Amino acid sequence: MLAADLFPFVTRVRDRAPLVHCLTNLVVTNFTANVLLAIGAAPAMVVAREEVGEFAAVANALSVNLGTLDVPQSRAIRAAVEAANAAGTPWVLDPVAVGPLAFRTEFAFDLLDAKPAVIRGNASEIISLSGGAASGRGVDSTAATDAALDAAQVLALKTQAVVAVTGETDYVTDGRRVIALSNGSPLMTRVTGVGCALSATVAAFVGAVSDRDEFWAATVAAIAYSTIAGELAARDAALPGSFAVAYLDRLASLDEAAFGKTLVRRDIVSG
Amino acid sequence: MLAADLFPFVTRVRDRAPLVHCLTNLVVTNFTANVLLAIGAAPAMVVAREEVGEFAAVANALSVNLGTLDVPQSRAIRAAVEAANAAGTPWVLDPVAVGPLAFRTEFAFDLLDAKPAVIRGNASEIISLSGGAASGRGVDSTAATDAALDAAQVLALKTQAVVAVTGETDYVTDGRRVIALSNGSPLMTRVTGVGCALSATVAAFVGAVSDRDEFWAATVAAIAYSTIAGELAARDAALPGSFAVAYLDRLASLDEAAFGKTLVRRDIVSG
Amino acid sequence: MLAADLFPFVTRVRDRAPLVHCLTNLVVTNFTANVLLAIGAAPAMVVAREEVGEFAAVANALSVNLGTLDVPQSRAIRAAVEAANAAGTPWVLDPVAVGPLAFRTEFAFDLLDAKPAVIRGNASEIISLSGGAASGRGVDSTAATDAALDAAQVLALKTQAVVAVTGETDYVTDGRRVIALSNGSPLMTRVTGVGCALSATVAAFVGAVSDRDEFWAATVAAIAYSTIAGELAARDAALPGSFAVAYLDRLASLDEAAFGKTLVRRDIVSG
Structure with missing residues (x-):
């Protein structure tokens, strides 16, 4: 996938202004x-x-x-x-700190049955959700992103969701296709909520396309766009x-020229 | 109303540092x-x-x-x-997304009986509260501000509250007097919470005056001050x-000179 | 205590990246x-x-x-x-607005029995917690910091906690030793959450040391570091x-040279 394949998803978000319903954590709402x-x-944080x-009937993504x-x-x-499922609204799952904490972990596994369109997490979280044993101390990913790639593919095949593992290298897979992206900056881990907001950004990109077949590419575009913005x-x-x-x-303000010039696909694993 | 009529309300806020009790949404507290x-x-977010x-006995406004x-x-x-009513503390209602969502809409109508001093919303919200049918998709105002002016006057007369409709043009009415202001910047809609914080600002301005008769002018001053700050x-x-x-x-840091030089009253509808 | 005694605590936080579990207020989480x-x-806001x-078994401080x-x-x-107590994890209490509000005041007194490692508040809050009568209107400290010094020592002796009273001058005492610091800027009171985040910073510093005997010095270091950062x-x-x-x-980015050059211990009361 080239910048020319990805940037149209950015344009679609800007043109359609998808309404993204967020049920997120108290730290990162703002x-x-x-x-x-x-x-x-267009964000909307309806919580009750x-x-x-x-609200799900009105929103473009959750x-x-x-x-x-x-x-x-x-x-x-x-x-x-x-x-959301009843209305055909795609939804994204960000399984923060799943693995070490029983209450949320059990809940996250239940949610997998409700067919998320995309799951985005760090390596520990994706390994845990795929059924593996990850070490972790809360929100930090201690497992290397690379080690989570197998888990991501397993999880994608099991849930039919697009799975994104983000870290130094980001992988996005639908179980069949895999792409590796390598933009970003360590500073993105020094500001709270960058990862959480990335999941909402994926929801916006997925909510701006009409066809489930485009979810994988839309997710790639969302992550490429965000990490390039971070790098710049x-x-x-x-x-x-x-x-x-x-x-x-x-x-x-990121435009197509800067996007294309900065994009790094370090490694196309397959597809 | 000239800048010279409005800026004294700013000075009063600075001198009296009114304690504003906020019961607001999770996105915009900070x-x-x-x-x-x-x-x-002086903000205070007591929630229980x-x-x-x-707390209402201590606060200057809610x-x-x-x-x-x-x-x-x-x-x-x-x-x-x-x-607040028992203590004579004025309170401001910001009816976010009232109209499309039944739970909050019913609650907002109930609150009208509890005599808010000021109601501030966008066009859709004010039309809905006045009993009209507004279209809207959550927090965005899709009805033009102008169309809400009638609704604002109806609502003001019905509730005895000052009603402010904000948008590209801002209207403030007590049912009798109406003023139109036209400062601001589109960037104010690109930062979450600017509108919500404007309602809290109105509460601060209203909380800094002693006399109910001044609530209309204090609200005008709060909106003029905020939109001029945004424009600059x-x-x-x-x-x-x-x-x-x-x-x-x-x-x-906005001072009286810059305030006066920037203030735009595009249209005095009445009063 | 000299800068050379205090800065090693900063280094320890940077080296150990203590995991700080925060149960804090809605305004300041981010x-x-x-x-x-x-x-x-490393912050973690687990709330359920x-x-x-x-989570307390994993965290370094609460x-x-x-x-x-x-x-x-x-x-x-x-x-x-x-x-936290069962796991030997030190915890810090920030008794926001304790005194005027009965519900939280009663709760705060109950918490004193649960042996906080450090209590950090403004003068009004510390006077209230020590059993005195403070005037206050919520989060602002209306009593002068100086007047709270006696209260802080009483509270420290009663609870075995390190007690920090922050304001124009900051005092930190374990009931026996007292130090007064005089860095900072009035701007620190114009941004919401600076004081609340200071308590979390104290937790991080306390969580990065191994020995309860070091809690007093770690608290002094946390407050010196934060107020010097504010002053710069x-x-x-x-x-x-x-x-x-x-x-x-x-x-x-604050380094040892700038820290040492800026540190003001206006007054060593004892120790």
């Missing part, structure tokens, strides 16, 4: 909304069990993040996912406070 | 608190039903925002509003990440 | 996480009663903040504190929006 606005999408179903899961939120997520922002700002500002600015 | 601090007010009543309403918060809001911030920064930073800086 | 990342610690105990306490969070805090950030930025960005940048 940053996630600002990332979605920066890329041209009384409303989430109704983004579910388990970072600060509790019982009331788990009920709202179930209701939202059911309504790291040229603007070397420290995390100003980097976060520059990252939003780059997400709002 | 930004709202920072906006209030920037204008010289056990505490909100007690700001209620329905963006991420759920059942526990609806109970806390009711308790806070009752206590857009001269400092053209992209949303740095715009959000510049907006807070301008809110903290 | 900023707190970014502050922890900036100083080199179902998970907090499990930070408890009562800013937006409600009943569900009070249960999660109890479970987290018990598990105020040289970079004079207004609150850009100050918040500069503060994170300084927290991420």
Whole structure:
């Protein structure tokens, strides 16, 4: 896939301004909304069990993040996912810290039956979800991304979802095709919520396409776009406070020329 | 109304540092608190039903925002509003996304009986609250602001509240007097929470005056001050990440000369 | 204590990247996480009663903040504190707005029995917790820091905790030793969450040392580091929006030379 294959997905987000319903964690709500606005999408954080179903009929995509899961939120997520599926709205699962914590891990496994369109996590999380044993201490990925590639393919085949493992190298697979991307900056790990917002960005990209067959490419485009914006922002700002500002600015302004010039596909594993 | 009529309200906020109790949505708590601090007010986000009543006796104003309403918060809001009314504390209603979502819409209509001092929303929200049928997809206002002016006047007369409809043009009416303001920048819609924080700013301005008769002018001043700060911030920064930073800086530093020079009353409809 | 005694605690945080479990208020979650990342610690905001105990076994420190306490969070805090004590994980109490509000005040007094390693608050809060009568209107400290010094020593002796009173001058005492620090900037009070994030920073510093005897010095180091970063950030930025960005940048980059050159111990009261 070349930049010319991927950038049209960016344009589609900007043109269609997909409404992305986020059920996410308390730490990143604000940053996630600002990332979605920066890329041209429309964020909506409707949280009550009384409303989430109704909202799924209007939204173009749903983004579910388990970072600060509790019982009331788990009920709202179930209701939202059911309504999304009923309405044909694609939804993205971000299984934050799944593996070491029993409550969310069990819940995440249940959610796999509800057919997410995309699952995006770090290596530990994807290995755990695929049924493997990952070591991890919360949100940090201690397993190398590479080691998660097998797990991602297993998980994709099992769930029919596109699976993205992000880290130093990012892999995106639908079980058959795999692509490896290698943009980004270590500063992206020094600002809270960059990964969580990436999942919402994937939801925006998936929500802007009409055809399930395009979900894999849309996910690749979302990750390429975000990591390139991060890489360019790291040229603007070397420290995390100003980097976060520059990252939003780059997400709002990155054009096709800069995108194409910066894109690194380090390795095409297959497809 | 001239800048010379409006700026004294800004000075009063800075001098009195009104304590603004916010029951707002999960996305904008941080930004709202920072906006209030920037204008010289004192934010306080007490949320528990056990505490909100007690707090209303101390606060100078209460700001209620329905963006991420759920059942526990609806109970806390009711308790806070009752206590505010008992203590004579003015309160502001921001009816986020009222119209398309039944749970919050019904709740918002109930709240109208509890006599808000000010209601601030976009065109869709104000039309819905006035009893009209608005189209909308969540937080975006799809009806033009102009179309909401009639609705605002109906709502103001019905509730005895000052009603502000914000958008490209902002209208503020008490049912009798109407003023139209035309400052701001499209970048204000690219940062999440600018509108929600504007409602809290209105609460600060209303909380800094002693007399109910001044609520209309105080609301006009709050909106003029915020939109002028946004317009000037857009001269400092053209992209949303740095715009959000510049907006807070301008809110903290805008003086009477720059305020007067920038103020645009595009159209005085009446009054 | 000289800079040479304090800076090694900074280095230890950077080397060990302590995992800090935060149960904090809704306003400051994002900023707190970014502050922890900036100083080199690893934030984790696990909030559900179902998970907090499990997490305490993994975390290096726990930070408890009562800013937006409600009943569900009070249960999660109890479970987290018990598990932290069982696992030998030190925990820090930030008694936001304790005094004027009965629900949180009663809860805070209960928590004192659960042996916090450090208590950090403003003058009003510390006076209230020590059993005195403080005046206050929420989160602002209206009592002068100096007046709280006696209260801090009483509280430290009663609870065996290190007690830090922050304000224009900061005092840190274990009941026996007292140190006064005088760095910082008024801008630190114009950005929401700076004080709350300071408590989480204290947790990170305490979580990076092995020995309870070092908690007092680690707390002094945390406060010195944060206030010096704030003082230097105020040289970079004079207004609150850009100050918040500069503060994170300084927290991420402050080195021993700048730390030593800026440190002001205005007054060593004892020790």
